[in-house]
Amino acid sequence: MIGLFNDGFPPIMDGVSLTVKNYAYWLNRKNENVCVVTPKIPGIDYTEKYPVYRYTSIPIPMRKPYRLGFPRIDLPFYEHICKRPFSLVHAHCPFSSGELAMRIAHNQHIPIVATFHSKYRDDFKRVIPNKTLLSLLVRKVIRFYEAADEVWIPQAAVEETIREYGYKGKVEIVDNGTEFSGSENVQSIKTDMRKELGISKNELMFLFVGQHIREKNPGLIIDALSLIKEKPFRMFFIGSGYAEDELHQQVKRLGLENKIKFIGTLTDREQLKRYYAAADLFLFPSLYDNAPLVVREAASMQTPSLLISGATSAEIVEDARNGFLCGRSVAEFAEKLTELIQSPEKIRQAGTNASGTIARSWENVAEEVRDRYKSLLKRYA
Incomplete structure (x- = not known):
């Protein structure tokens, strides 16, 4: 059995949770024996065609809906999961689920893959002011990755972050995908959804999808829009978070x-797909994200993104070809939006190019993942 371990799983709708879900779904579709191991969310039952093993957890203050897991004190779960005969485990975070995956790998003498998804130092900084403790926690994270048999990153630029943290080993680039890739009738979906939202023909629709946290810089979007409020646009925010x-x-x-309208958390993926299709431009000024799925999801629906030049997430975008880049200030962001509002054809062409260069299906990614697992198992044996 292949075990996918992560500290979050839908209905937590962040990029890592969705990555794990799509790995599990497509590996299962390809007849691989796969399971997910994750903290328990009260009131949530899963009907997936693969097992989802859950362990005791408590809410993390100020980080709803995230939870802190305790697999080793959940004795029935712990005894059961340790007896499962895994062939390979894949940790998608270095915390409770990752530590469990590492313990199982060592005890069963099997390989472990660990993907470096997030800028963990930024997460720690939010709640830990002590620099010494912060450095110790980052070092602990890096020791986790140093103990893995393979370390994967979802985008080439992420290597800079993990090297900055102190990791010196080898990394493998394994792209993320999007479940919306290859969608048909995008223009029809766009027309219908814009009509439903009351977007007129002369208005541009802007969209942000993600956690409403300061690290993702949503406040910059609002400040920039305030400088061009006389322009014909509508803005939609989807998600939730402590800064809401x-x-x-x-x-x-x-x-x-x-x-500007706030939609809240949207777990209906088909409805989210319609928002992506309806938008003219996806606004994502985050310097926090490594390889955000939302940029790929928007691209799959022919919606280009406006990102901050030099951000890790901006690596896959070539300015004015398959998306747009600008400086970090509010004034620069507003200036770029003003320019683009006056150039709707430029936006449309960038959206077409984005769908062909950025969006990759999860099925295709899963095929690569399966091949990499098999190669690792062969070498390990």
Whole structure:
């Protein structure tokens, strides 16, 4: 059995959770014996065609819906999972589930793959002011990756981050995918959804999808839009997070209530797909993300992204070809939006190019993942 271990799984809708879900779904479709191991979310039952093993957890303060897991104190679960005959384990985070995967790999003498998905130092900084403790935690994360048989990263630029943290070993690049890749009738979906949302023909629709946290810089979007509020646009925010209330207050303070709408968390993937299709431009000024799925999801629906030049997430975008790049300031972001509002054909062409250069199907990714697993198992044997 192949075990996919992560500290989150849908209905937690972040990129890593969706990556694990799509790995499991497509590996199962390809007749691989696969399971997911993750913290338990009260009230959630899974009907997947593969097992989802869950262990005791508690909510993380200020980080709803994320949970802190305790697999070793959940004795029935722990005894059961340790008896499962795994052939390979894949850890998608270095915390409770990753430590469990590492223990199983050592005890069963099997290979472990670990993917470096996130900028963990930024996560620690939010809650830990002590620099010494911060350095110790980052070092602990790197020791975890040093103990893995293979370390994967989802994008070439992510190597810079893991090297900065102190990792000196080899890394393998394994792209993320999107379940919307290859969607048909995108223009029809776009027309219908814009009509449903009340977007007029002369208005541009902007979209942000992701956690409403300061690290992703959603406040910059609102400040930039306040500088061009006379322009014909509508803005939609999808997601939730600890900064949600302050973003609402920011919109109210800047008088943008008739321009900006907050949708909240959207777990209906088909409905989310319609939002991506309806949008003209996906706004994502995050310096925090490594390889965000949302940029790929938008591209799969022919919606190009506006990103910050030099950001890790911007590596896959070539300015004015399959997306757009700008400086880090509010003024530069607003200036770029003004330029693009006046060039709808440029946006449309970039969206077409994005769908052909950025979007890759999860089925295709899973085929590569399966081949890599088999190669590792062969070498390990």
